[in-house]
Amino acid sequence: MPDIRQALKRLGREPGFAAVAVLTLALGIGANTALFSLVKTVLLEPLPYGDPERLVVIWDTSDPGETTWISVQEIVNYRAGSPSLADVAGYTELNATLTGGQEPERVRAAATSANLFEVLDVSPLLGRTFTPAEGAPGGPDVVVLGHGLWQRRFGGSPDVIGQSILLNGRPHTVIGVMPPALRLPLDYRAEQPTEAWVPLVIDPANLGQWGNRSYTGIGRLKPGAAAATATEEFKVLRRRWIDAGFIADQGDRSMLRSAIPVPRFVSGSIRGPLFILLGAVAFVLLIACANIVNLLLAKADVRRREIAVRAALGATRRHLVSQLLIESLAISLAGGAVGVALAWLGLDLLTALRPANLPRLADVRIDFAVLAFTAGLSLVTGFLFGLAPALQVSRPDLVGALKDGDRGGTSSRTGVRLRQALVVCQLAVSVVLVVGAGLLLRSLVALNHVDLGLNPRSVLTADIQLPATTYAEPADVVRFYQQLTVRLAELPGVEAAGAVRILPLTRTIGDWSITLEDRPHSREENPNGDFQAVTPGYFQAMQLAPRRGRILTEVDREDAPLSVVINQTMADRYWSGQEPIGKRFKMGTGDTPWLTIVGIVGTVRHNAVVEAPRAEMYLAHAQLPRSIGGATRSLTLVIRTTANPIASVGALRETVRSLDRNLPLSNIRTMDQVTASALAQPRFTATLLALLAGLALSLAAIGIYGTVSLLVTERAYEIGIRMALGARPRSILALVLRNGMALAGVGIALGITGALALSRLLETLVFGVGTLDLVTFVAAPAILAGASLVACLNPARRAAGLDPIVTLRRG
Secondary structure: OHHHHHHHHHHHHOHHHHHHHHHHHHHHHHHHHHHHHHHHHHHHOOOOOOOHHHEEEEEEOOOOOOOOOEOHHHHHHHHHHOOOEEEEEEEEEEEEEEEEOEEEEEEEEEEEOOOHHHHHOOOOOEEOOOOHHHHOOOOOOEEEEOHHHHHHHHOOOHHHOOOEEEEOOEEEEEEEEOOOOOOOHHHHHOOOOOOEEEEOOOEOOEOOOOOOOOEEEEEEEOOOOOHHHHHHHHHHHHHHHHHOOOOOOOOOOOOOEEEEEHHHHHHHHHHHHHHHHHHHHHHHHHHHHHHHHHHHHHHHHHOHHHHHHHHHOOOOHHHHHHHHHHHHHHHHHHHHHHHHHHHHHHHHHHHHHOOOOOOOHHHOOOOHHHHHHHHHHHHHHHHHHHHHHHHHHOOOOHHHHHHHHHHOOOOOHHHHHHHHHHHHHHHHHHHHHHHHHHHHHHHHHHHHOOOOOOOOOOEEEEEEEOOOOOOOOHHHHHHHHHHHHHHHHOOOOEEEEEEEOOOOOOOOOOEEEEEEOOOOOOOOOOOEEEEEEEOOOHHHHHOOOEEEEOOOOOOOOOOOOOEEEEEHHHHHHHOOOOOOOOOEEEEOOOOOOEEEEEEEEOOOOOOOOOOOOOOEEEEEHHHHHHHOOOOOOEEEEEEEEOOOHHHHHHHHHHHHHHHOOOOOOEEEEEHHHHHHHHOHHHHHHHHHHHHHHHHHHHHHHHHHHHHHHHHHHHOHHHHHHHHHOOOOHHHHHHHHHHHHHHHHHHHHHHHHHHHHHHHHHOOOOOOOOOOOOHHHHHHHHHHHHHHHHHHHHHHHHHHHOOOHHHHHHHO
């Protein structure tokens, strides 16, 4: 306790030094605390399932950008044919409209096999989940509610169990409410969680077509089984199904299913960037520690006489080291406390950046585990940066120190070299971070300039779904959307209005096999295209002009010849060297009508900003009953305006209400917001790394400033002699700058070497720029050199302005 009180008194007598040291450490510790909170939640905390490590998602590795949908046939056959799996469940996403009592609301729902919650090992908060009888043909209409919907719509009342609610116009009995933490694995990739579950009806006597793939598969491994073993079993089953003629043999292009552990699936592509950012904040903390070491070494030189007196009076080296370490720990703990406050602000920044595909961001918090991490980090940091100065100063030259008196003496050669080495390391690490940030920022610029194939400016979008009970016939669906889009196009300030089956950059579109006219269908080739359905006005709203032929318009009515527009990629793939206009194909391989190609448009990047060009076909929504046998009920409205699109939201709502007051709109946003969301993850990574690089650069500049300033102070007597012998201020200025920039040059050279190694880790994170990008590798060292020059300039000017008479008299 006496040592602690003495340490606190000394720091209190030097408030400037203490404040600088605490704030420097707080920046490093706070950044580490915030990033650790994020990594802990996203990667380390268990998912809300029983024994989540045994859960796997059945995923297709042949096309990583695709959402993997499997058929009911696969669900049943994986369950029976994979010895490593204890059980397999499946579900398909639904859009449900909840009506009755309040304003209609569109909720994200799912039809699940009766065993889904048993496979996930999740118990309901209230009531129960589905029974096998409820998943059989003729079973009752029941629903399980999500916690958020239960709270929002039913006030959290336990009496909701047994109530009847209207989903898509049909009454469903509420049988259960799930706990608040529950998310389906795909929910972590979506902006909205699933909030209602209904039974998926599976008829054992009629499992449907193998090609009817619209379900996500979830499996639970048996105790001791490995996901890799299940993947090998999937390969054996795939070959068996091909030999039996159930599926086509397309080489490595389809149905290469893998069992991906759910924790790895949820973290997805963010795992790599998070570890890179965690390493970056660790480097920032090391730079901060190096600055504190420099400060303590400088203070140690000032305290040489004090330490010598205490040693002469009998203080042991162990006691001296202990006293100095206590001072260091006091600084680090204070820095940790301030760092926690900065971490709170840092979490607000993370939330503001909020990439849509960063899972569990809403759950990130500073809890006891994070505080324990911060406390431990503070103690380790205080020990590390305090040890070297303590060891050096605790072995004083008693005669020299006492003889020097108040002159303060000069630093030991070891101390000088240590400070110089620390500055070199600081600059080297800063170069690495600045190069990494530069590569990601240049990649982000390249992503922002990618041609999406459409114009997102001034476009308003909103999702809408028609319930089957009100719009029972396809003709009813077609008529409603025709009336709605015509009325929207007539609104003041609207240039064009249409609707589309799946809005680009919101979710995977999915393909459909086709049969080309006058070309025998080949199962190995399996011609297909991404299936899109649009109403008149969509192409104008997205400014998708035809490259050849025409777009779909009002002339493509229900009774008109069946027309289709394809993109340039599809034209090049199946009609290379030919004129596609006038060619025909049909959906699937059965007895379906022929579609005539009437136009070709550019290729739209639908699934992601960065993706290989995909074949895409646009069918007229009004002709869907004839071309595919039904009309899509759920569409996204697309409205191009002459002014701010958000200003048209009210008119949009009123127009929908004028046709049907029970229809809710959801996901109302501009197309600019959609594209921004698609770039959220690279923007998140690049922005954070740039902030960390800027912080590292600032700390390194402070470090070199402090080191050069101290060297000027220590060499003041020498400089005075040089000036007394005729040295000009300009030569003194050059001498100090040369010494400082020599340190900077060594640090920058080492940093470039480290950056070359780092670039390999960034290969999967950059786009449109090489990881050895010349501009970045020239600009980053130049920035560091400029910052170092600015940091050295003031001490150099001070040295050049010394009065040799005053300096020599003091010496």
